[in-house]
Amino acid sequence: MISEEQLASLSYPAMPKMVTNSLPGPMAAAVIERAHKAQTPTRPSVRGRLVIESAMGAGFTDADGNVFLDMSAGVAVSSVGRNHPKVVAAIRDQSEKLMHSAGLVSDTTVSLAEKLNATLPVGLKDESFSWFGMSGSDAIETAIKFAKAITGRSQIVAFEGAYHGVFHGSLALTTRENFRAGFGPLMPGAMHLPYPYCYRCFADMKPSECGSLCSKYVRHKLTTPNTGADDVAAVIVESMQADGGYIDPPAEFLQTIREVCTAKNIIMIVDEVQAGGGRTGKMWGHEHFGVVPDMMTWAKAVGGDLPMSGVVIHERFRDKLPQASQVLTAAENALSNRVAMTNLDILTDPEDDLMGRAVIVGEELKAELREIASKSKFMDEVRGRGLFIGIELVSDKEKRTPLDAKRMGAILQKCELQGVRIMSCGRYGSTIRLMPPLTATRAHLRAGIRALANAIAEVEAETVN
Numbered sequence: 001m002i003s004e005e006q007l008a009s010l011s012y013p014a015m016p017k018m019v020t021n022s023l024p025g026p027m028a029a030a031v032i033e034r035a036h037k038a039q040t041p042t043r044p045s046v047r048g049r050l051v052i053e054s055a056m057g058a059g060f061t062d063a064d065g066n067v068f069l070d071m072s073a074g075v076a077v078s079s080v081g082r083n084h085p086k087v088v089a090a091i092r093d094q095s096e097k098l099m100h101s102a103g104l105v106s107d108t109t110v111s112l113a114e115k116l117n118a119t120l121p122v123g124l125k126d127e128s129f130s131w132f133g134m135s136g137s138d139a140i141e142t143a144i145k146f147a148k149a150i151t152g153r154s155q156i157v158a159f160e161g162a163y164h165g166v167f168h169g170s171l172a173l174t175t176r177e178n179f180r181a182g183f184g185p186l187m188p189g190a191m192h193l194p195y196p197y198c199y200r201c202f203a204d205m206k207p208s209e210c211g212s213l214c215s216k217y218v219r220h221k222l223t224t225p226n227t228g229a230d231d232v233a234a235v236i237v238e239s240m241q242a243d244g245g246y247i248d249p250p251a252e253f254l255q256t257i258r259e260v261c262t263a264k265n266i267i268m269i270v271d272e273v274q275a276g277g278g279r280t281g282k283m284w285g286h287e288h289f290g291v292v293p294d295m296m297t298w299a300k301a302v303g304g305d306l307p308m309s310g311v312v313i314h315e316r317f318r319d320k321l322p323q324a325s326q327v328l329t330a331a332e333n334a335l336s337n338r339v340a341m342t343n344l345d346i347l348t349d350p351e352d353d354l355m356g357r358a359v360i361v362g363e364e365l366k367a368e369l370r371e372i373a374s375k376s377k378f379m380d381e382v383r384g385r386g387l388f389i390g391i392e393l394v395s396d397k398e399k400r401t402p403l404d405a406k407r408m409g410a411i412l413q414k415c416e417l418q419g420v421r422i423m424s425c426g427r428y429g430s431t432i433r434l435m436p437p438l439t440a441t442r443a444h445l446r447a448g449i450r451a452l453a454n455a456i457a458e459v460e461a462e463t464v465n
């Protein structure tokens, strides 16, 4: 397994390190002011206080010389860390040979498909083929179109709390209101069933007593006559729900979806855009549950420093897809292909064993976090697998009242002031999600949760007074 010293050499030597007393510092503030004028208000970065100027491993710097520890890995993208030396070398080498390849066959695209195939579980490995895009959203749009073309049906079933992207099809499957508001009507035929968010069960039941109600509801909706789900092309599900709250579902849930989809000739699409790519301790999140999807979407960690996404489609559907019908001019870029291949090599290197390490380090982190939570007023459930960790923050542990946006914002800002970038998620915006690079050292991770614990304790103290 890769050593802590080897991992430390991939990041800035001293991190986090703050040189300004407040954020943004003067140089960063000037960039933000220009961004307000020059950039769209629809990007969250325009509301933020952090500016990124350069990056290395688990860290990045701003224009004032602050060095931040990124406990969110660039929104679950930089699993191997930013600017990994092998990635930089691949970019240098490939950029001299070929980058743009639209409409032409490139060995780099074929090789990427083959390398990706080698990471797939039995049932897809050597029995599937790949489509490539540039963002998670375009992969989802593509999977939806393919499912419709294959089945000749029109409805897509997704789940409450899902985040699948921001275009008219993928947004119709996403349930967060601030993304949807004002952009309708979205793709027709989308419907949402409950995802097993057991901490906040829609039926107010405990996992031990509900008999997997969410699974039963999927079965009921898709197999009972006259439920309105009479023309379902696909069920799309995140193997572990990300934006909805970093939720690790019971295995029975995905297994039931698999069973019902098989029985009804419905395409099961597993969205691995955020949980996939090794973060949970397995290359693909659904591998934890012993199910094999018909299609799988991926992006983020595989592309890493360059935009890249894809859909893996089972071989039996090849003849159902209209020829040359889903084309993106900029896709299959040779530079992005090389970077994705390099990332896959790093993530699956048996000697480094980054995924095995993510499981061990993830368990250590969760144990520490649970210890802190036991003494904290706000910190409640700590859950997740590997380095995909969710923490519920509440103002009342008995009632599980979600911590309000103001105090959530204050906590994240206090983390930033200590040089640590942490993000939230969840139906109520009250879940902390820890998704650091798999290459962060134990010392980095401990510094990250120390900053979080300090920030929470400070806001708790302000609340008491």
Ligand SMILES: Cc1ncc(COP(=O)(O)O)c(C=O)c1O
Residues within 6 Å of the ligand: 134, 135, 136, 137, 138, 140, 163, 164, 165, 166, 238, 242, 243, 271, 272, 273, 274, 275, 299, 300
């Ligand atoms: C599970 C999931 N699917 C799809 C997407 C959309 O990906 P992108 O932002 O690259 O379009 C995301 C983004 O966070 C995601 O988490």
